[in-house]
C-alpha cells in the first residue's frame with residue numbers, strides 16, 4: 604500500500620510530470636515570468652470553464668477576497684455578513700479593511716451559512732454577504748441572492764474550496780459556484796481542488812465595470828501605466844503557476860470524479876456506523892469534496908481517534924477547531940454575532956479524513972477499517 608497522505612500531490616504529479624516540466628521549461632527559456640502568455644491563456648480558459656465573463660488572476664485566495672472588498676468600495680464600519688465557521692482568511696480580510704464582520708450560524712447538515720440567519724443579521728449598515736462554499740458544496744445561493752436583491756447587498760462568494768462545483772437554481776438554470784454572486788473568489792493553494800505549485804488565486808465576475816476596477820486594485824490602482832487612481836495592491840499570478848494551472852484545469856473534472864469516488868467509498872463504509880454522520884448533500888448542489896468531513900457523536904473521543912489513526916500512519920484533521928468569532932484576532936476589532944450554537948457545537952465534533960485525487964481502494968479500506976476499529980474498541 605502507498606503511504607497515506609491527507610493530500611497526495613506527489614502521486615498526482617507523477618501523472619502530469621512531463622507536461623509540467625516542458626511548460627515550465629518553456630517559461631524559463633523565454634524568461635516570461637510575469638504576465639506571460641500562459642497567464643492570458645489561463646484567464647480565458649478558466650473563464651470558459653466557469654462560464655463567466657471576466658477572470659482576474661491574483662496572488663492568492665486571501666488577496667482575491669481583499670481585492671474584491673476594496674473594488675466594491677467597502678469602507679471601515681460597513682457590515683459584512685459571513686459565517687464564523689470557515690477558514691480564517693474569509694474574515695481576516697474584513698479585519699484588515701476595518702469592516703465589521705457579522706458572524707452568523709451555519710447549517711448543522713451542510714456546514715454552510717444559513718439564509719434565515721443572514722436575514723436576521725441585516726442592519727442599515729449591512730453592505731455585503733460573504734457566503735463560503737465550505738468543503739466543496741454550494742451554499743443555498745437561491746435564497747442568498749434573493750436576500751441580496753431585496754436589500755441591495757453585494758455577494759462575494761468565497762469559492763476557495765469549491766471550484767468546479769455546479770449549483771442548480773430552482774428555475775432550472777445551472778451555474779458554477781463563484782459565478783452566481785457579484786464576485787467569486789478562489790485560491791490555487793497547492794492543496795485546493797485546482798492547486799498550483801506555489802500560491803495563486805483568482806476573482807471572477809460578469810460585471811464589466813467591476814472587472815476593470817478589480818484589475819486596477821490588483822495592480823497598484825493603476826488605470827494606465829504610471830497613473831494610479833486609487834490605492835491598490837500588488838497581487839499577481841505568475842506565469843509558472845498559470846502554466847501548471849492550465850494543465851490541471853484540463854483534468855479538474857476527472858479530479859472531482861476521483862474525489863467523489865473516494866467519498867462514496869467512505870459513505871458506504873460508514874453507512875451503518877451509528878456514531879458517525881457522513882456528509883449531508885444539498886440536492887441543488889454538486890459536491891466537489893475538497894474535504895471529507897464527518898461528524899462524530901459524543902460517545903467518541905475525537906482526540907483519541909486522531910491519535911489512534913496517527914499510530915497507524917493515517918493522517919486526519921480537524922477543520923476547524925476554533926471558529927472565527929472565538930479567535931483572539933477579533934478581540935480588539937468591531938464585530939457582531941448572533942446565536943452561533945451550531946458553529947460552536949460543530950467545532951467540537953467535526954473530523955476530516957484524507958481526501959484527494961489519488962486515493963486507492965486498499966488505502967480507503969485500511970482507513971475505514973481503522974476508524975471502525977477505534978469505535979469498536
Ligand SMILES: *Cc1c(COP(=O)(O)O)cnc(C)c1O
Nearest residue numbers: 663664665690692693763790792
Ligand atoms: C484556502 C482558503 C482561502 C485562502 O486562500 P489562500 O490562497 O491560502 O490565501 C480563503 N477562504 C477559504 C474558505 C479557503 O479554504
